[in-house]
Amino acid sequence: MTTSSMTPSLTPPTTRPLQPLLDDAVIALRAPTQVWSGRDGDLGAAPVDGVYHGDVRHVRGLVLECAESAVEYVSVAPESASRVVFGGLLRGADDAQPDPKVRLVRDRRVTDGSLTETWTVASHLTEPARVTLRLRLRPDFTTLHEVKAGLAGPAGATDEPGHDLAVTTAPGTATAASGTRSLTLTADGATVTTAADGEIVASWALDVPARGSAEAAWTLDLHDDALVVRGAGGTWPGRPAGTTDGSRPTLPADADPRLGRWLDTALDDLDALRLTLPDQPGDEFFAAGAPWFFTLFGRDAIWAARLALPVDVRIAASTLRVLARLQGTTHDVGTAQEPGKILHELRAAPLEIPGEGIVLPPLYYGSVDSTPLWVCLLADAWRAGMPDDEVTALLPALRGALTWLVEHGDSDGDGFLDYIDRTGRGLANQGWKDSGDSIQWRDGSLAEGPIALCEVQGYAYEAALAGAEILETLGATAGGATADDPLHPDRLRAWAVDLRTRFAQTYWVETPEGRYPAVALDRHKRPVDTLTSNIGHLLGTGILDAAEEEHVAGLLLGPTMSSGFGIRTMSTDAAGYWPLSYHGGSVWTHDTAIAVHGMHRAGLAGHARRAVDGLLAAAEGFAYRVPELHAGDRATRAGVPTPYPAACRPQAWSAAAAVTCLAVAGARADDVIA
Missing domain, CATH: 1.50.10.10 (Glycosyltransferase)
Known part of the structure; x- marks a missing residue:
């Protein structure tokens, strides 16, 4: 019997839609806005990745690139429910010594209807350096239900039906819209362009001084007329019943x-999950999840409020x-x-x-x-x-x-x-x-x-x-x-x-x-x-x-x-x-x-x-x-x-x-x- 005849035939992998897996994804949120990414901060590799506002994913792909170097991420730190800081190295822009001297910090912050990232390049080199950073952003406007059902296309797809995407640019800004939904990118100091397939690109040329740092920052504002919920204002400190000083519960x-570590994380998450209805913005409730x-x-x-009663x-x-x-x-x-x-x-x-x-x-x-x-x-x-x-x-x-x-x-x-x-x-x-x-x-x-x-x-x-x-x-x-x-x-x-x-x-x-x-x-x-x-x-x-x-x-x-x-x-x-x-x-x-x-x-x-x-x-x-x-x-x-x-x-x-x-x-x- 020949080797080839002994090789079993492989059944083609299933093509049925599958619900996205979430356990390794990184999230930053402030209801009703949420951002899901990989541990490098980029969006697009996993089916759940995206910038969501309400029941719609507004952005499918979002990538940080450096023209002079690959970005090698070495850390991810969730600072709060709404903020995540990613740390990486730019060894292609570094010298030949073994210790890394050029670092990139990617600081992501989410608020109701908005995503902001600040990119900081820090150098310990003895000479100035020129570093070109680039944001590649792909608008999407796919419903959350399509994503959950595994029906949404991959990042980079250009043939997704029904989104009627329109993209316009102006100096330092770009807007993408589909029906009642839209997003606006504000990227001060950047050159902003758009491709025929709707991808938006923003580029910054940063002059990093010797043993100094330089920054690029951008903001994404999200809008949807069809939203039936709104984010809650202020903060929810989760203070004990009867207190007015904003104190946290005493262990x-x-x-x-x-228990203290869990409680700190939990109260922060509950704060970020607060929502209101448009006609009664003063009455808050917790989004389910x-x-x-x-x-x-x-x-x-009801159960979330009931379990949280001892603090509010x-x-x-x-x-x-x-x-x-x-x-x-x-x-x-x-x-x-x-x-x-x-x-x-x-x-x-x-x-x-x-x-x-x-x-x-x-x-x-x-x-x-x-x-x-x-x-x-x-x-x-x-x-x-x-x-x-x-x-x-x-x-x-x-x-x-x-x-x-x-x-x-x-x-x-x-x-x-x-x-x-x-x-x-x-x-x-x-x-x-x-x-x-x-x-x-x-x-x-x-x-x-x-x-x-x-x-x-x-x-x-x-x-x-x-x-x-x-x-x-x-x-x-x-x-x-x-x-x-x-x-x-x-x-x-x-x-x-x-x-x-x-x-x-x-x-x-x-x-x-x-x-x-x-x-x-x-x-x-x-x-x-x-x-x-x-x-x-x-x-x-x-x-x-x-x-x-x-x-x-x-x-x-x-x-x-x-x-x-x-x-x-x-x-x-x-x-x-x-x-x-x-x-x-x-x-x-x-x-x-x-x-x-x-x-x-x-x-x-x-x-x-x-x-x-x-x-x-x-x-x-x-x-x-x-x-x-x-x-x-x-x-x-x-x-x-x-x-x-x-x-x-x-x-x-x-x-x-x-x-x-x-x-x-x-x-x-x-x-x-x-």
Whole structure:
């Protein structure tokens, strides 16, 4: 047999679109603007690379070149969420000695709607030098959704359809526009030209003095008339409730030093993730995360504000107001809107997810948990110091949310809150685990809807009791409820008690892993028996008794659920478990933090601290910018967590988890988080 005949034929590589990987990319952001690049600072080599503003990538390629030398980068330093400094060598412009004497520093800063870079060439040569620096910039105007779906062309492509690109130049400046979107490059001291394919080139001839330095700087201003969100002004210091001096939270004297580093990074990221809506610029909320979710998501904004409550009540209050203004008022199957319902997400245009048959309208209400969570946040914010008059102003929205809870949240009349997509184009799963395969039986088969998630019943129980308390205390000033009102505090409490009783009778299952609440009820009212992290969200809601809470907390910290870097979304004993499954075995930092939050409220301080230890180990492994999720591999397998390579970062609720860990670390054993 000849050698050639023994060589196996190679199958051509797949050409199907793939979602970009993010784990090695460098990001600088100030919502709603973000810049993703390689570790050399250049944009274009990786599919995610670009300058984004809102839901559009304005720039695909951006390269720094030096005519006299290759640029050899040796350092990258994220100075803050919005600033990254890259350091390189220009050895082609250097002398023959071994020590490098000509350096390049590339200082990138991002603000709302703007990117600025300052390039500094520093020389230790004994003679002056001439260095020519060049910026090559390729406008793009591809939607974020196309990039996420892997449908966007590579940098340098000239045949991308539908962008109708127009580029003009003037001395020291260039403008590119496509429809309602545009960018303007200002490059003082540079010669600016444009190529036939739309690429913009700016060149600076720098005279670098002996043992001195010279600079080139440019700014890119971005504009989009279609934006539905705006950046927030000022800074968000994340100061403790009740302080006015801008101070950062104080760590306990015996706190793990990793917590301080994580907290500094997290508060900085939360500051950069703040957004507002155009009609109410004074009310801020946290964007869900970068790069794909730079907008308002009801569930994400609520949980991020709730976890961050120990350091700021005000953004919780403004988040509540923003969501109340967009609260559902009618029945609309196409948008999943119902009276009193809190939205899922807001976009500038419909969101199409290729290959999945999903098309979401710009204002979409397909979330079963945003509404009870809105009530829970209102109660928590009120107890944490939100002024009574601000809470009173939200009583109509509270009544709407509670009405949805008791009248509209149960689609099939079994007494439990549930969801089902009635369009065939919406989200099949509408809890926080919203991927299509997230609700599984232990054998790996998928549950059929309507789905009644266990944690949503806990949220509903807590919300009904909290709503009753607020209405009883403050409702008289806004027209109190009569005895026959479905929202009379006594009737709400009775509704909650009934829910709690039926939950105890219906949800608990017994499997080889023990006894625990099922993740959900399926369409046939059968408890879906997989052990999942969803049960951690029941802790502290009151729907479990004290013994049940301790039992659930113990399961979550057991070997099948705890990875050592956080709590897995699904038990390793489940047939569907896979450490890199989005919701079927991975670890989500916010998910573990919610369990920590509940453990602490339930008085399970020891359990809470053990869970915090895992999150701190993960934070250290990710250099304290914890991503959206990571692999569920056990910590003993490797010294650092394995990235989920398409995970967003920073993510608001992952960052806010650091505040919850601070609250646990700083509390006495008998303290509880409100």
